[in-house]
Amino acid sequence: MTVNKVIKVGLIGLGGMADAHRRMISELYQLQLSALCDVNDELLNKVGEEEGIGEEKRFTEMESLIQDPTVDAVISIVPNDLHAKVLELCIHHQKPIMAEKPFTLNFKEAEYLAELYEKTPIPCMVGFSYRYIPAFRYAKQLLAENKIGTLRHIEVRYLQSFGAPIFDVPYLWRFNKVVTGTGALGDLGAHMIDSARFLVGEFKSVSALMRTFVPERRDPASGTMHKVEVDDYVSFHAVLEHDVVGTFLTTRNAIGSGNQHEVTLYGDIGTINVNCEKPDEVRLSFIHNKELQTSTETLEVPPGYRRQQLEDFTVLVTGQEHDGIPDFHDGYQNQKVLERIIESAEKSQSVNIDE
Known part of the structure; x- marks a missing residue:
């Protein structure tokens, strides 16, 4: 084309x-x-x-x-x-x-x-x-420029509150395992996994915990109670490429959080923090080598990091050269990590991604 x-x-x-x-x-x-x-x-x-x-x-x-x-x-x-x-x-x-x-x-x-x-x-x-949040794209560039030295670990959170018991949310398709497969894991955790793959690289192993806080929800049509078989909460540790370790947490029970997807990257000489709720800001803490003192500043994302998601879709469709566009392989790898997280939670043990 x-x-x-x-x-x-x-x-x-x-x-x-x-x-x-x-x-x-x-x-x-x-x-x-x-x-x-x-x-x-x-x-x-x-x-x-x-x-x-x-x-x-x-x-x-x-x-x-x-x-x-x-x-x-x-x-x-x-x-x-x-x-x-x-x-x-x-x-x-x-x-x-x-x-x-x-x-x-x-x-x-x-x-x-x-x-x-x-x-x-x-x-x-x-x-x-979230690959198209300017702050996330800028963070990737700062990593490439070695702004925080050797990357050691990553912390990723995706918090929402809508599923908390106090809101009495009815039994929707998102709580139906037949339709949705998983709860917070597939809905929010898939984004956490992709953000880590986008910024750091492939997952090597995971060790997970999954919980359902609200075991029943009311059918809005009949008024009867439905058993909920999908997760409200997932946390897991992971080892990624270059032995970067990660901690991940997602839940629909975080009162005070609207749609909080946040990533913190810890290096030997600095830390990068980005939050989708502040899409044009990157929080950077780093050590001044001579003084060994830490300073923290909020950087405004410069021009050149804003790109509409469907712009890249047109690049794919028209057969142009591309890099960093989430494609079939990224979807497949993401689903594999999701599978291993479920497996790890069920076995209560660490699981290698490529077994």
């Missing part, structure tokens, strides 16, 4: 994060929203009218959209249990895709997709959106 060609995008799934993707598509001249798919007819027609998309390009079955020859690429925003199916169909029809995380419902699905992908690969981006 030529670099300057307008890419006609089909959007599958119109709830939740779809509005953010519609906005991102509208910001890029090279992307044009041309087809929609959702099982909710009312929502499908509502969004179709808002976007000026004709009824003939409003689909209720995802394969109908994916195989449409006028659709150049797909953006998929569907629940976790459909992630693998969308990817499989896009591989089958050789259609570029931007897929959401977690990569699949479980690692077995990821392995099956990897076999298909190896035979007939496609441009595939996975929605690890």
Whole structure:
């Protein structure tokens, strides 16, 4: 596909994060929203009218959209249990895709997709959106410049409060293991894993603890109580490339936290801290070699580190050279780490990632 060609995008799934993707598509001249798919007819027609998309390009079955020859690429925003199916169909029809995380419902699905992908690969981006926080991108550059010396350990937290008992959140799809696979782990932990891989490198081993704080939640329709089989809390230690050690914590029970994804990187002569809630700031502490005194300053992220996520999707679709774009391999590796975390928690022991 030529670099300057307008890419006609089909959007599958119109709830939740779809509005953010519609906005991102509208910001890029090279992307044009041309087809929609959702099982909710009312929502499908509502969004179709808002976007000026004709009824003939409003689909209720995802394969109908994916195989449409006028659709150049797909953006998929569907629940976790459909992630693998969308990817499989896009591989089958050789259609570029931007897929959401977690990569699949479980690692077995990821392995099956990897076999298909190896035979007939496609441009595939996975929605690890925190790679596009300016502060995270700047932190990666500071590491490359050796600003804090040899990196020794990393601390990653992703905290939310919406699931705490006091809020009495009902039984939603995010609490249904059949639909979501895991709870906080796949939803938030997948981002923690990718941030560590983006900034440091591959995981070598993990040792994990998982807990469910709210064992039952009320069905909003029937009023009956449903058993919750997914996690509200996950913590794990890890060893990454170059023997960098890491501590990770994610929970939906952190009162006072809205959407707090935070990374702290500890080196021999300094520390870097970034927080998605302060996307344009990097907190840097470092030792002045002569005085051996520590100073801490808040750096404003300079120009050049701001990049819209779908800009990189256009790079993939048009076949341009790229580096650092979260792709099929990143999704697969992320799912493997998720699998090992679950395994470690179940066995109450450390587990190597590549066993």
